[in-house]
Amino acid sequence: MLELHDKYDLIIIGSGFAGLAAAIEAAEAGAEVMVLEKMKAPGGNSVISDGGIAAPGTDEQVKAGIADSAQLMYEDMIRAGEGLNYPELVKIVTEQAKETYLWSKEYLGVSYLDRVDLFGGHSVPRCHTTASVSGRDIVKKQLARLKDLKVPVLTGIYVKNFITGPDGRLDKVTIHSGYNYQKGATGPEEVLSAARGLIVASGGFGSDIAFRKAQDPRLDQAIASTNKLFATAEIIKECLALGANPVQLSRIQLFPFASPDEKGFGAGPMFGDYVVLPYGLIIDPKTAARFVNELGNRKEVAEALLNIGRPALSLTDQKGVINAGWDINRALKKGVVKTFSSLEHLADYYEINAQKLKQTVSRYNTMLGQRQDDDFQKPLLKEAAPITSPPFYAMRMWPKVHYTMGGIQIDSSARVIDANQKPIPGLFAAGEVTGGIHGACRLGSCAITESLVMGRIAGIKAVSTA
Numbered sequence: 152m153l154e155l156h157d158k159y160d161l162i163i164i165g166s167g168f169a170g171l172a173a174a175i176e177a178a179e180a181g182a183e184v185m186v187l188e189k190m191k192a193p194g195g196n197s198v199i200s201d202g203g204i205a206a207p208g209t210d211e212q213v214k215a216g217i218a219d220s221a222q223l224m225y226e227d228m229i230r231a232g233e234g235l236n237y238p239e240l241v242k243i244v245t246e247q248a249k250e251t252y253l254w255s256k257e258y259l260g261v262s263y264l265d266r267v268d269l270f271g272g273h274s275v276p277r278c279h280t281t282a283s284v285s286g287r288d289i290v291k292k293q294l295a296r297l298k299d300l301k302v303p304v305l306t307g308i309y310v311k312n313f314i315t316g317p318d319g320r321l322d323k324v325t326i327h328s329g330y331n332y333q334k335g336a337t338g339p340e341e342v343l344s345a346a347r348g349l350i351v352a353s354g355g356f357g358s359d360i361a362f363r364k365a366q367d368p369r370l371d372q373a374i375a376s377t378n379k380l381f382a383t384a385e386i387i388k389e390c391l392a393l394g395a396n397p398v399q400l401s402r403i404q405l406f407p408f409a410s411p412d413e414k415g416f417g418a419g420p421m422f423g424d425y426v427v428l429p430y431g432l433i434i435d436p437k438t439a440a441r442f443v444n445e446l447g448n449r450k451e452v453a454e455a456l457l458n459i460g461r462p463a464l465s466l467t468d469q470k471g472v473i474n475a476g477w478d479i480n481r482a483l484k485k486g487v488v489k490t491f492s493s494l495e496h497l498a499d500y501y502e503i504n505a506q507k508l509k510q511t512v513s514r515y516n517t518m519l520g521q522r523q524d525d526d527f528q529k530p531l532l533k534e535a536a537p538i539t540s541p542p543f544y545a546m547r548m549w550p551k552v553h554y555t556m557g558g559i560q561i562d563s564s565a566r567v568i569d570a571n572q573k574p575i576p577g578l579f580a581a582g583e584v585t586g587g588i589h590g591a592c593r594l595g596s597c598a599i600t601e602s603l604v605m606g607r608i609a610g611i612k613a614v615s616t617a
């Protein structure tokens with residue numbers, strides 16, 4: 152039996168950014184809260200993220216001369232989402248993005264690098280990255296705050312299903328303790344109560360092959376994922392069984408900047424996403440030609456990759472790596488990114504037509520000089536230099552399942568909404584388990600913003616909603 156007292160107000164399922172943010176706000180409002188996490192360690196996919204958070208109008212942007220606003224971020228998210236986004240939720244996320252970023256700095260004490268990065272699909276650089284380039288920096292501070300607030304974060308607890316009380320409000324969960332991902336649950340089944348209800352923050356379902364394949368049959372076991380293996384759909388299924396409305400479940404993001412030469416997220420994306428996008432190019436090894444705007448959004452780049460039907464090659468040179476200012480040593484040590492003393496050597500290694508490759512690079516360099524990409528309309532940064540300085544760096548790229556845009560429907564108070572568009576009493580949700588904020592395509596660094604903004608709202612609303 153778990154050693155708990157019996158007067159909890161709220162049960163939060165999941166200990167990633169969203170669940171921990173909800174727990175902090177609810178506890179700050181005076182509620183008795185517990186967080187339940189099935190894995191042995193807290194943090195979910197949040198701890199393995201790169202810790203990049205999008206926020207507009209920050210001091211760091213002003214210092215770098217970047218003009219940005221919540222409205223511009225809203226327009227970027229809606230454009231990438233192809234208008235499928237729920238506008239009222241995007242408004243909340245973008246309008247609260249800066250305040251939430253400051254909350255992470257000032258209230259939680261998270262440190263960030265002194266730089267702002269541009270990811271594909273954003274109009275301006277607005278990604279702020281934690282000091283050690285990891286979501287762990289945020290999760291650690293959230294857990295420390297919850298310790299101060301005396302909120303138990305119980306690990307190894309698998310939430311199996313939800314129970315509705317006599318007043319029609321969800322107020323109990325059935326759990327198994329002693330959960331081990333490989334062996335399943337070993338502990339006894341127990342029922343835990345929370346008078347004010349439940350907040351679902353159980354993350355996405357990128358590793359649930361059966362569930363994701365049912366939504367998008369192309370995404371079978373042959374497509375790898377950047378997610379941890381436990382990113383599965385059991386809690387979404389429980390919510391659906393209780394009448395929650397499913398939103399855009401087939402909108403599953405493929406991360407194009409991953410390497411097929413390593414497992415999981417790996418070390419390659421530091422090169423693919425952060426260096427090549429702004430300072431390099433992507434070519435089809437069969438034609439040695441470019442085939443996509445490297446700074447397009449993830450959906451555009453992933454679809455272009457699937458269309459050519461084979462891993463592409465991302466490349467840049469010494470200046471590109473220096474200009475980007477990111478440490479790619481891990482990727483070099485793992486051999487995912489390789490170096491070459493000349494473009495001929497690079498072409499030889501990857502069995503590419505050297506002449507055509509040199510023509511492609513030369514044409515790109517010319518367009519860079521004119522600051523106009525006539526071929527793919529890539530926005531060319533003024534800091535980007537022609538790709539001429541050895542060593543040249545290259546990585547094979549192939550998409551991996553990364554993020555699930557779809558999920559259960561919520562309203563702007565993070566209440567879970569049923570198929571008749573009515574809130575389900577006692578059920579709130581935040582983070583990747585929810586759907587509709589990103590529509591057809593999530594822009595890089597907007598998930599952390601969204602998980603923290605909506606997590607905080609869920610915590611506040613769950614304790615204040617009658």
Ligand SMILES: Cc1cc2nc3c(=O)[nH]c(=O)nc-3n(C[C@H](O)[C@H](O)[C@H](O)COP(=O)(O)OP(=O)(O)OC[C@H]3O[C@@H](n4cnc5c(N)ncnc54)[C@H](O)[C@@H]3O)c2cc1C
Nearest residue numbers: 165167169189195196197201203310354582583596598599
């Ligand atoms: C490798 C990687 C890098 C990324 N980098 C970035 C980035 O830099 N910027 C950005 O904006 N986004 C990034 N993302 C996306 C972002 O990290 C996630 O969308 C975000 O962390 C989701 O947070 P969450 O709180 O919703 O879920 P999670 O952090 O996944 O937490 C959910 C938790 O719920 C638990 N859970 C699930 N089911 C149960 C159950 N039945 N019982 C008990 N517990 C359960 C899970 O074990 C998990 O710990 C990245 C994602 C990945 C995979």
